[in-house]
Structures are given as structure tokens and as C-alpha cells.
Amino acid sequence: MWQYIVRKAFAAIPVLLGASLLAFLILQLAPGDPARLVAGEQASEDDVELIRQRLGLDRPLHIQYLRFLQSVAAGDLGRSIRTGRAVRDEITARFPYTMELAIASLLLSVTLGVIAGVLAAVRPNTVYDYGATLIALTGISTPTFWLGLLLMLLFAYYLGWLPASGRGGPLWTVAGLASIIMPAIALGTPSAAIISRLTRSSLLEVLRQDYVRTARSKGLAERVVVLHHSLRNALIPVITVVGLRLGALLGGAVITEQVFSWPGMGTLIVTAISSRDYPTVQGAMLVVATVFVLVNLAVDLIYAAVDPRIRYE
Amino acid sequence: MTTARATPLDLPVPAVPRRAGTFVRRLFRRRLVIVGAVLLGTFLLVSAAAPLLAPQGYDDQDLLRRLRPPSADFPLGTDSLGRDLLARIVWGARVSLMVGVLAMSLGLTGGSLLGLVSGFYGGRVDRLVMGLMDVLLSFPGILLALAVVAALGPGLYQVMVAVGIQQIPAFARLVRGSVLTVRKTEYAEAARVVGASDTRIMARHIVPNVVSPVIVLASLDIGTAILSSAGLSFLGLGAQPPLPDWGGMINQGRAFLRTAWWVAVFPGLAIMLTVLGFNLFGDGLRDALDPRLRQA
């Protein structure tokens, strides 16, 4: 097992290096001069040149990249061009909010998804099943930002039940909890749909297994058969997907945060991209990619722990 | 966005070739596929017939009739420049179809080639290609596409490229997996023994067997591509005005959400129904092509 963990962990390193290089290069292709932006609309060419030197943007590309890697290794993500703050501070100020939004969405989507999936699986090929399938596919097909706007229209404008935007405070306060409901629903809906589909097919598979048939033939109530004998096994593949969804939700949050002015990484990244704030974009993309890779790694390991066959493949 | 990418979680194994008649019958046995086919048919028809359905075009402005609610004259109302929203949605179907199909094609072509090469040659090539795919996949969701559009600048073609790149890994992995399975089969081995060239083995033995799962993924991916590009357009990075682009229309309507809900609501509905059509159809296609899942 340890060997497996170490092997997997080492495999993640080139991926992360590649990710950092990609993040670095993409932004280099972008039009727009960061030095000019820092200097301001009204600055002279000389001032722009001075600022370019001060930011190290006049160095050759590979030197800029190596310097970036060097400081990352030392735990320093550089300074934001736009605000002059340490990128690490910018990210630590925002990452927890994206994480709490992603986790809230995940909890919501697991709860809804598993319930809907079980309901569909126990009555396969009935109106319930088709209904659940249709709803799930609709959920996958709905643009999250549009769903967010509809929720806002209904619950904030017309009914006035929930705050329209922003983060109301820590989640254990009423205001904080109320403010996360709509973003979590908007972001979590496609995941809920996916989880429900997977739960359904996985449970159907298990329900066809011999031991379940035996349990049935013993005359156990269907409820007991489903909930006690089958669901636990059926949920193993679901757990994998839940882990992967967490990563996907981190990415999806970029847009949802824009809709609800949620103060997380999405807002940070979009602002940074439009202001050509290279260090912030690189740092933020690197952090999100790292977390994503780590989550995937964790999922792999959990899966391997649950199912030892995986390790020897 | 990311979300729909996970739909083809349970991808089919290469199907055994079978007669077309039974296939169609099996496809349409599920009622939901019919719903999907109807949605898709409507979408294709509307895209094709846009000049007939909305002869005034998509930029027929009239500032005296801005933000009119739905009425007999304007069934879906007008936008902030007084343009008929229905006409813009109808023309927008063309834009969506183009983005969806071209982005998918880019993902399909790039991904299939890489997957084919990777699976066929194995070894170092395989490790390099798949490593590259892992790098692309390490940016969750729309993040990669966002960065690509930031680099290329906003616009329809840029969005297509960004979304297409985002879809490459899924195709590459799928094709590689199928190739690996097929390569181990006896007829591929036999062809090799007889001395057939690499290209010939790929073209004659491997490609035909990879086609059906790729078709399923492709049909689902058009939907995904439409969703992803709508997301980018919503962030203001999509088609340039006056081209109608559903995601961009929602972005525009967002400013009038309170006073003129229809501007944001109807384009979103169009996206949802179109993507749903692709998903329902692709789902049915998968079930029909994959005997394993058929009973379920």
C-alpha cells in the first residue's frame, strides 16, 4: 500500500509542473501589457518602462518562469501586479470561501443525488424512473449561471427570502447560511444529477447480484433489501465520483461566484485575467490545479484501500 | 461545463457490428430518446430555417421598442436595443450549432489522433501523450478554457478553440482505451503477423471498432461544448456583437433581470432544451450501442 501511495504521489509531480508551465505560457500569449496597466492610462512610455523593469517583466521568458518556480518552491507565489499584495495572501483570503461553497454544493448534491437515484432504481422503467432520468438530464443540461439568475429572480427579488448576493458571514450564522443556499444549489445541481444517475445504475447492478436475490427469496422486505443489503455496495463507485465532483465544483465555482459576487477564487481569477495580473493568475491556477490533483490522488487512494485489486493493475 | 463531462461515465465497450434496422428500433424504444430526437430535430430545423423564420435578421434594432414584454408582435419580447428576442434566439441556434459542432470536432480530431497514436505505440509515446492529457485535465472545469480565451482574446472562434482543447483529453482517453482493448484481440495480432503496416492495422482493424463509443461521446460532447461556450460568453468572452449568442444574451439580460426578465430567461431556456436534446439522444445512443446496459 505504501509503495502505491508513494508511486501515485510522485506521478503527480510532473503533472503539476506541466500545469504551472501551461498556466505560465498561456498568459504570455495574451495581448495587453501588464506594465502599462500598472502604470495607468495616463503614464508616459518612460514610466511604463520603469515599471516593467521593477516587475521583472523585461527578463527573458524562461528566466521569468524559473524565477516563478524557484519562489514557488520557497512557498512564495510572488506579488500581485494589480494590488501589490503577496499572491499567497490573496489566495489564502479567498480560497476558504470557494472551498466552503464547493463543499456545501457537494453535500447538497450527494444528499439529493443519492435519494433520487435510489428512488429511480427501485422502480426501474416506470414513470418514476423516467421522471428521475428526465430531471437529472435536465439538471446536467442547465447552465449553472442561468439557474443562479433564476433562483435570484425568484428567491431574492420576488419572494425576498434570501439575500441576493455576497457572503453574509460565517456559515454558523443565519445570515451566512442564508447567503450560501442559492449559490450552492446553482453550483450543485449538475453534480446532483450526475450522482443520481450513477447511484441508479450502480444500485440496479447490485440488485441483480446473487446475494440480493437470496435476500429477497428469504422474504425480506424490499426496503430492507435495498437499504441494508444493496445500498452500501452500490455506493462504492459513487464515492469515487463524489471525490471527483469536488474538484469539478472548484472549477465550476468560477462562474457561480461571478453571478452571486461570492468572494472566492473565481472572482479573483476572473479579475486577475482581465487585468493581466500574471502572478495572481499563475498562482491561483496552480493552487486550484494542485488541490484538484490532490483530491484525485486521495480518491485513488481511498478507492485502492476499499478495493485492493486496483493496486496491482 | 465540467459537469456534463461526467455523463459518459459508463462508456460502452466497442460494439459488435449489427444491422442498422434493429439498431434504430432499439434506439427509439425508449421514450426519452424520442423526446431528445424531437428537441434535436427542432434545434436543427430552426438553425437551418433561420432566414425564413426571422427574415428581419438578428440586428433589427428599434430604440423605441426596447424591453417590450412578450406579446403577439414579439412572442418572446424585445431586448435592450429593441430587437425581437425570438429572432435573435432563432439566429443564435446557428451560432450554438456551429460552436458545438466545431468545438466537438476539434476535440474529436485532436483527441482521437492522440489516443490512437498513444494506444497503438504505447511505451514512451503513450506516457508523454497521456501525461499531457493529465496536465490539461488538472485544470478543473472552465478554468482552462477561460485561460485560453484570455490568451486568444474574446470571440466566437477563440471560444471554439478553447472549448475544443478542453475536450481533447476525454476523446484521447476513450480512444486509447479502446485501442488497447482491440490491440489485444486476435485479428489485430493476426494482421500484424501477416505483416500489415501500422497505418493499415489502425485504419482497417482498430478505427472501425472505436467508432461507436466515439460517436456516443461526440453526441454528448456537442451538448457539453454548447454549455461551456455559453459559460464563456456569459463572462463576456464570446461572439462579438451584433452576432447573437445565447450565453452572451443572458449576460446582456442580466442587467435587466428585475425590469425585463424575458431577456435573460428565454436564451437560457434555449440552451437548456438544446443541451437536453443532445444528452437524451446521446444517452439513448449509448444504451442502444451497449448491450451490457440494455436491460437497465
Next chain:
Amino acid sequence: MQPRRLATLLLCVALVSSGGVAMSAPAAGQELVIANEADLTVLDPIRIQEAPTSFVAGLVYEQLVRRTHEGKIAPSLAERWKISPDRRTWTFTLRKGVKFHDGSEFDASVVEWHFKRALDPREGSVFRGQFSVIEKITVLDPYTIAFTLTAPNVAFLDFVMLTNGAFIPSRRAFETLGAEFPFKAVGTGPFRWGQWVQGQRVVLERNPAYWGTQPKLERLVIRPILDANTGVVELETGGVHYLMRANRDDITRLEKDPRFVVYRVPTYRARFIELNVSRPPFNDLKVRQAVNHALNVPEIINALASGMAAPVDTILPVKSPFHPAPGTYTTYPFNPERARALLAEAGWQRSAGGLRKGDQTLRVTLHSPNGRYFADKEISEVICNRLQTLGIECRVRVMDWSAFLDDVRSGRFEAAFLGWNQSSGEPSLFFDALVATGGRGNYAKYSDPALDQVLKEGLIAFSEGRRKLLYARATDIVNRNAWYVPLSNELKIAITSSRVQGYVHSAPLTDFVPVWMK
């Protein structure tokens, strides 16, 4: 409740100990929540260049002089000033007994330190170019400081002393805060720095030691709300009390609602289309004039931005005291026939594929930012649509701000939607930047020696009558050459909850000192 009660208690203690000001103090614990367009960036005055940060900086920092609601220049940290006979030296007498929020003393040495820092190339000042009119700074005594300029300049106060770069921060804060200095504003103003939770809010507290009138509010909370639409919902649901922007249709709705008060006033924010004179097709005066005649600017602006912007026909804002009287300068009223005729005169012939001259087609790309200026993208779309009806093939190119700026500054555009914001109507701030040879905002590199001469005289003419005459002439020269299509002056708006009392709305000044909550 607990922290608030504590704060009240502390406030009472503070009031009692400061002796007797309690008479003027309103009910304790009052706070005003303001929606800001974006989160702050850097509060180091020499690097503040965008409006959301400038707004907050203006509540915490002060300048030597300030503008009144009427637009006059009044004493602030300087009690008075005088100009030397050769008109090159401005001497300021500073207010005594003023303390920064960290308790350090305000005097001439701080002012000298600040402006020298703003001119130091190593400090990354964005005002260095603009401040380079200063040749020498001399401290005459602890409360007297003189600025000697490279040349006489009537507009020195506007050019230097009323910019963000002239906010005076505490030198002690600079020396003790180190890397934190740009993120904490320590000034002399009526409000002092409380707390900044990034992306969520900035809290400012009443400065009990303020030299001027004490604010009535105990606290200002400034929330970044990126989307105008969301801001309106927040206002309606009580999340904020003061909003600085909203969509036109929301404003119309809120105006009728007794729970809110809508304020607006024209301001010094000019919006226009610049036609690039240094490349075809707009190197031809007739084509430029045709475009000017082809657009019904009042109709477009009133339809898309009424209540947020007022249509204009000059690049100098109407509110400027130097704006010439109507009829004294060339204008281009809406006249499509005249536009067509001008295009024909320029050699563009109508054909099936549009307007053609030889093998060329008349094609224009209009660069537009998205959301930088009010309804910028929509206005660009309408303008393109109108040019299209004239037979000009027009495309809008919407870009994000940095890429837009890049293209425009390097002259890679045919036509561009642009704006120029200033905090006053001083005409040289507009003309010298936009139309003088080598001006900072003269992106099309237009150059006209006759115009340059008029503008040069404008800067050294100390008589107001003479200046009015000169700038009327400049306005006419600009309009006659038609490379700007003036669109509008954006209004400064504020929408407040009707609980907000004592607020006075004006273009030059935003002041929360007299405000209290009902």
C-alpha cells in the same frame, strides 16, 4: 449585539474624555453601508488610479486643498496659498494642530516627503509624469511650503493638488507599516481605517480627533458589489444604503419608490468615439463629418442611458465653467442626407456590396470596452447598426480592458469608444491630454500646431475671460476637424435609502460628514 455595545461604551468614553463634543453627537452606533463597484486595490496615494479605491481614499486622506460642492477650491490641510509674481511659485500655509490617525503630527516635512516620494522613479508612482511640472519643493518653516514649477501653470491645483496622488498619508505609517502600508490608509480625514476583509467589506470609523466637523455617523461600511443589478437588489433588501450605479430602468423604477431617493448631477466624465485620423478611412475629413452627421446622438443616449448620461456635442464637459455657449462652435446635427452626400463627395459610391471606391469597400471596426463606461457595449452596437444603414460595413469589437487599452494606445484601431474622467472641469485637463500634440490621451496622434498654440496660451493666461475665449476657439477647432464624435457626459448618481439624511449630492465632492440615519 455585544461588540456593538462595547463600541458604544468606548465611544462614550472617548467623547467624554475629549470633552464636551458630545453635544453634537447623534445617536451612537449609526452606520451607513455603501456599495462600491469593486474591491480596493492599493491605498498608497501615489498608486491609486481607479475610482473604487479613490472613493474610499477620499474619506480617509485629505489634500492641501479641496473642492466645495459648488466647484470652488477651498482650504483643507492648507489654510491659504499665494502665487509668486513670476507665477511659478505656489506657497502654502499649512493648518496647525492636525494629527494623522496614528497620532503623528502633520507638518511641512510630511508634505515635502510625500511629494518627493511621488516624484521618485523607484517608488512606482503613477503620478510622476503629471507631477513633473514641479521643479523644486522648499520647506520655509514647519507650516509653510513652496512649490516651484518649471513654467507658469494656471491649472496647477487641478493638475497636482487635487489628484489622488496629492492625498497626504502619514509618514510614520509608511515607516512603521512596511509592506502593509499600501493596504492600510492612515490619513488625517474625518474617517479612519477600521478593517478590510478582502472581497467583502472595508470598515471606516469616525475619527474622534478630526480637526474639522465631526462626522455624525459612527461607521462607514463599504461593500464591493461587482454587478449593478445585484447592487439594486441589495439596496431594496436593506443590504446597502448607498448605491453609486444602477441600470437605467432600475433607476426609473426606484425614483417612483418612496423608500429611496435618487440623486444625479452631470459631471466631468466625457464619453466619445474617437476616429483614427492616421489611417483610412478616417484620414478623410469628409468621412469623419459624414459619421458625425449620421448619428442621432441625443436619441441614442436618451434611449440607452437617460438618467445616467446626458448627450453632448463637445469633448469638454458641459459642466466646465469654460464650456463655450451653444452656437459659438461647429456642430453636426443629425442629418443622414448630408452624411450620404459627404460620403459621395469623398468618392464612396453606393453599390450592391455596400459603399465602394475603386476596389475598396468602406469597412469599419469599432473597438468597444465592455462595462468600463455606462452602456458602452450597447451604445457601440447601436452606432455600428446606424453606420450599417448608411452603407458602411461596421463591426463592433468588444475587448477586455487591458487588451482594449493596448490596441487603442498603439493606434491599432479605426474607431474606439473612449472616455476621459477628471475631477473638475478645468479645460486643460481635457484638451492638453486629448488633442494636443503628444497628449496622454491623444491616441490617434493628431497634431495641429495652431491648436497647440491656443492650448499653450490657455495654460498661462491668468484672466478667466481670456481663457474662456481661448478654449471656445479650441472647441471649435476640434469639432471642425470632426475626429471625435462627442457622445455624453456621464452623470454622478447616488441612490440612497430614504433613511439617509443630510446628504448633499454634487459633482466635485462626496462628503459623508453631515450624513446621519433616520
